Amino acid sequence: MILKLHDEGDAVKEVQQMLNFLGFRYRKGNRYKPLVEDGKFGPKTESVVIDFQRSQGLLRDGIVGPITFAHLEKEYSIRVLELTAPGVDPGSGFEGQYFLKVVYADPYDQSYTRVSLRQDVAKVYEKIRAKVLSHGGILPSSGAIRSLWAQVTSSRSATSFHYLGRAFDLFVYGGMVEPEKDPFVIVKDEADPRYFRVYARCKEDWPVNEADMPSSIELPPKRELKNIYTYADRTGKRNKPVTDHFLDLTALFAQHGFERIAPRRSFFDHGSMMGAEWWHFQYEEGLIPEVSTFGGELKKLYTKKTLKKSKPWKYRHFVFGKEWN
Secondary structure, eight states: OOBOTTOBSHHHHHHHHHHHHTTOOEEETTEEEOOOOSSBOOHHHHHHHHHHHHHHTOOOSSOBOHHHHHHHHHHHHHHHHHHHOOOOOTTOOOTTOOOEEEEEOOOSTTOBSEEEEEHHHHHHHHHHHHHHHHTTOOOOEEESOOOTTSOOOTTSOTTOGGGGTOEEEEOTTSSSSOTTTOSEEEEEOSSOTTSEEEEEEOOSOSOOOGGGOOSOOOOOOEEEEOSBOOSSOSSSSSSOOEEEEEEEHHHHHHHTTEEEOOOOHHHHTTOOGGGOOTTEEEEOTTOOTTTOBHHHHHTTTSOHHHHTTSSGGGGTTOBBTTTBO
16 A cells, blocks of 8 residues: 555545544644544645655655554554553463552543553552642643553654653644743743743633642732743743743652653754653652662563563663663
8 A cells, every 4th residue: 555645545544533532743843733534645645644654764765665564563553552452461360560540631622531550650640630620730641651562763762761661642733833822831940940830720610631630720920031942942932921820840750750851952953743752751769779679670570471571671781870770
C-alpha cells in the first residue's frame, strides 16, 4: 500500500485516525490542531505524516508506504496497550512486585483521560489531582506508563521513568500554545533558569467528570505571569504578560515527590517541540542516589524473563543520580 498527496479513501482515513490518536498535530498560526478524519490526503495530512516519520527516524517524504505504515501500526498498537492493558506481568506474585493502576485525567482538546501508573505512584497522583480540582484547575494528559517495546528516539530516553510507571505527562498541547486560554502557562524558573515552571489556570467552568467534581472550588489569588514561553516563541520575550488565577503546579508536584526535568537544548535551537519537556513529572520518592538502579526498578513491575527481551533492560546497571536521573 502506498498513500500520498491527493489520495482519498478509507485507508487515508485510517492513517488520519491513528496519527490523531498518537497525538500528532498540524500547525495553524500559533495553534496545533488534529487532522480532520475525512479520508482526503491533503497538505495537512502530508505535513503530519512527515512529523511522524521524523519521530521514527524514517525518510521524511510525506508518503505512507509499507515501512511508514508498519511503524504507524506498531506505535498505534503499543499506545492502545499502554492506555488499556499495559504489558506488566500481572499476578506473578514475585516478592516486592508492584501493579499498575488506572487513574483519571481531565478532558481538553484530544487529551487522554485515563492512563496507568504504578499503584503507589497512582495514590500520590490522585491526591495531587484532587488538590488541583479543588482550586479550579485540570490535569489533561498525554500519557504515563510506557511499553517496554516502545520506540526509543531522540525525544524518548531509553531510561525514562515512564517505563517504571513513575512518570506522568501533562497534555503537550495544553500549554505553550495560547497562554491567554491554555490550561497551563509555562515560564522560565527565575530561581533555576535551567528549568521551566508550570502554572495551572484555575477557573470554575473547566469541563470535569461529574463524579470528580469537588464540593467547592477555592480559586487562588490572581497573579501576573511574565517571560512566558510558547512553541512559537522559545525566547520568552515576545509574549505579553498574562494575569489570571494560577496554581503553581511545579511546586505542588514537588511537594508530593514528583520532580521535573530540564528542556532539551535542541528545543531552543529550532528543534522539535517535543524537546520542551515542560509536561513531564517523575516520582523520585524512595529512590536512593548512587544506590538505586534502573534495572532494580524495572524488576518491580516485570519478570526478568520479560525484561531480557526489551531494550530498557540493556541499561539495567545505570545508577540513579549518576547515569540515570
